[in-house]
Amino acid sequence: MCGIVGYIGNKEAVPVLMNGLSQLEYRGYDSSGVALFDEDRLDVIKCKGRLKFLEEKLAVKKYTGTIGIGHTRWATHGEPNDINSHPHLSNTGKIAVVHNGIIENYLQLKEFLMTQGCVFMSDTDTEIIAHLIEYHYNMIGDFVRAVMEACGELEGSYALGVLCADVKDTFVAARKGSPLIVGLGDGENFIASDIPAILKYTRDIYILEDKEIAIVRKEDVTVYDGYGREAKKEIFHVDWDVEAAEKSGYEHFMMKEMCEEPRVIRDTVGSRIQKGSINLNGISLSEEYLRGIEKIYIVACGTAFHAGMIGKYLIEKLARIPVETDIASEFRYRDPIISDKNLVIIISQSGETIDTLYALREAKQKKAKVLSIVNVVGSSIARESDGVLYTMAGPEIAVASSKAYNAQLSALTLIALDFASKKGEITKEEEARLTMELLQVPDMVEEILKDKENVQRFAAMHYNAKSIFYIGRGMDYALSMEGSLKLKEISYIHSESYAGGELKHGTIALIEEGTLVVCCMTQDSLFQKMISNIKEVKARKASIMAITQKKNAAEAEKIADIVITIPDIDPILAPIAAVTPMQLFAYYMAVLKGCDVDKPRNLAKSVTVE
Ligand code: AGP
Numbered sequence: 001m002c003g004i005v006g007y008i009g010n011k012e013a014v015p016v017l018m019n020g021l022s023q024l025e026y027r028g029y030d031s032s033g034v035a036l037f038d039e040d041r042l043d044v045i046k047c048k049g050r051l052k053f054l055e056e057k058l059a060v061k062k063y064t065g066t067i068g069i070g071h072t073r074w075a076t077h078g079e080p081n082d083i084n085s086h087p088h089l090s091n092t093g094k095i096a097v098v099h100n101g102i103i104e105n106y107l108q109l110k111e112f113l114m115t116q117g118c119v120f121m122s123d124t125d126t127e128i129i130a131h132l133i134e135y136h137y138n139m140i141g142d143f144v145r146a147v148m149e150a151c152g153e154l155e156g157s158y159a160l161g162v163l164c165a166d167v168k169d170t171f172v173a174a175r176k177g178s179p180l181i182v183g184l185g186d187g188e189n190f191i192a193s194d195i196p197a198i199l200k201y202t203r204d205i206y207i208l209e210d211k212e213i214a215i216v217r218k219e220d221v222t223v224y225d226g227y228g229r230e231a232k233k234e235i236f237h238v239d240w241d242v243e244a245a246e247k248s249g250y251e252h253f254m255m256k257e258m259c260e261e262p263r264v265i266r267d268t269v270g271s272r273i274q275k276g277s278i279n280l281n282g283i284s285l286s287e288e289y290l291r292g293i294e295k296i297y298i299v300a301c302g303t304a305f306h307a308g309m310i311g312k313y314l315i316e317k318l319a320r321i322p323v324e325t326d327i328a329s330e331f332r333y334r335d336p337i338i339s340d341k342n343l344v345i346i347i348s349q350s351g352e353t354i355d356t357l358y359a360l361r362e363a364k365q366k367k368a369k370v371l372s373i374v375n376v377v378g379s380s381i382a383r384e385s386d387g388v389l390y391t392m393a394g395p396e397i398a399v400a401s402s403k404a405y406n407a408q409l410s411a412l413t414l415i416a417l418d419f420a421s422k423k424g425e426i427t428k429e430e431e432a433r434l435t436m437e438l439l440q441v442p443d444m445v446e447e448i449l450k451d452k453e454n455v456q457r458f459a460a461m462h463y464n465a466k467s468i469f470y471i472g473r474g475m476d477y478a479l480s481m482e483g484s485l486k487l488k489e490i491s492y493i494h495s496e497s498y499a500g501g502e503l504k505h506g507t508i509a510l511i512e513e514g515t516l517v518v519c520c521m522t523q524d525s526l527f528q529k530m531i532s533n534i535k536e537v538k539a540r541k542a543s544i545m546a547i548t549q550k551k552n553a554a555e556a557e558k559i560a561d562i563v564i565t566i567p568d569i570d571p572i573l574a575p576i577a578a579v580t581p582m583q584l585f586a587y588y589m590a591v592l593k594g595c596d597v598d599k600p601r602n603l604a605k606s607v608t609v610e
Pocket of ligand 1: 301302303304347348349350351352353356399400401402489603604605606607
């Protein structure tokens with residue numbers, strides 16, 4: 001995610017802002033910038049790349065001002081480049097904004113602002129905020145109220161820092177969905193996306209709540225709630241060290257990233273569902289093209305491949321288009337029989353996995369259209385695709401993918417629904433029902449995360465296991481593959497994933513007393529079949545962990561040693577939520593074994609070698 005820092009006090013702002021931004025580098029970024037006062041005008045200094053390039057630009061001129069805002073950008077809308085970097089200015093240059101989050105209604109607001117004569121310089125959603133605040137400022141003449149009015153019209157998530165050229169003793173901060181804190185100093189005050197940015201100067205902070213707006217001056221901070229009432233804020237004293245603070249208090253990045261899953265799913269689907277229908281903006285494919293596709297190939301590696309397997313079920317079930325999944329390192333060497341009659345969907349968190357990139361090139365060489373699902377804007381795979389659907393997971397620091405996988409499943413669901421709707425395979429009512437349920441998934445994951453201690457207790461009984469089996473049927477089979485991989489890559493415990501109906505064809509010979517079998521059983525139509533498969537392994541005295549919907553918990557509890565439930569949901573959407581318990585299980589097993597959860601042995605976050 002992006003990083004925000006703001007300062008007002010008696011020190012020169014530049015060193016404070018640059019120190020703060022350097023403490024936020026761990027969040028991942030592709031550009032940075034600051035907004036400072038220079039006499040009576042606002043200067044914005046910003047550029048693509050690492051912070052050192054910004055430092056070089058700042059060295060050109062001496063800024064002695066004691067107020068400013070700064071930003072590190074993780075691109076979500078618009079390529080990483082100088083123009084798209086933050087801060088963004090309004091047309092008169094009076095308003096400067098830094099933003100973390102996603103404005104879901106930015107296109108509608110952009111259209112309106114253009115009718116008001118606003119000229120846009122960038123491809124970002126953020127820029128509309130600067131113009132919108134100026135629009136209200138021109139009407140009201142009050143900077144703070146203009147920010148309040150603008151925030152009331154923004155849909156989606158935002159953490160904002162805002163400067164106004166006419167008001168040199170104040171800056172404004174606002175928060176909805178994306179974290180933002182206010183640092184409280186002596187004769188100086190700060191804002192930041194995360195605690196590390198200001199830990200050098202103060203350990204006393206306000207944690208802004210959703211829809212709160214902070215008016216920050218050097219001698220005082222006033223916070224208003226979403227109704228414009230002054231909020232009574234508790235001072236939170238930070239006793240973390242810097243390293244812990246980078247994880248916002250979580251022990252590992254992986255746990256932090258799992259806990260981000262509700263926001264990630266919300267950000268990935270939110271701006272692409274409008275009034276119950278899917279809007280994939282620039283990557284929509286026509287009904288005619290979709291009807292002409294003979295087969296879709298989904299190609300990826302590792303976790304992304306497992307997401308692709310779920311995508312196969314989704315697209316075939318909803319859009320009735322044949323789908324073949326392929327591991328990228330196999331696809332590119334088997335001389336695949338593809339042509340312009342095929343769509344190839346490439347999935348990659350990093351967008352740099354070399355096997356997947358070469359598979360993309362193989363597909364393009366054979367004239368197939370390539371649509372990619374990528375988490376890093378401007379990455380190699382994104383740049384070489386015909387269309388890109390970005391996941392909005394933010395940077396994933398832990399080597400083992402968690403939130404990015406949930407985001408990939410969310411993106412694949414959007415694609416399957418879009419294709420099905422375009423082809424008339426689902427009615428508008430069905431599309432509206434499924435999209436509404438999809439919008440509920442973040443809250444469901446939130447609920448699952450609240451139950452994580454239950455998973456931790458069960459892991460404490462099994463972390464010495466030598467081998468663990470994961471079984472499932474249909475989409476749950478693909479899901480069990482991801483559960484098995486998570487366990488292997490961070491706890492180093494051997495594991496295998498099997499189709500529930502396949503275990504009895506040989507591998508059940510390995511099941512003995514105490515062998516743990518994790519059973520994914522979220523699919524209503526296959527639930528009783530899974531009950532039978534559980535009875536087969538129970539007969540060999542296996543231990544059972546079942547993951548199922550709440551409505552089936554009672555029946556599963558009769559034969560499982562532990563049942564982790566997910567809220568009741570249409571089975572076709574269940575995997576997005578059902579993977580979280582398995583991610584948590586793998587995490588606790590690794591922690592209990594004393595493994596390096598975020599940096600497992602032998603692994604790299606992005607495999608850029610063959
Ligand atoms: C995921 O936990 C693994 N670290 C690995 O399998 C990963 O999914 C794979 O290397 C693909 O990476 P990508 O999504 O960045 O292409």
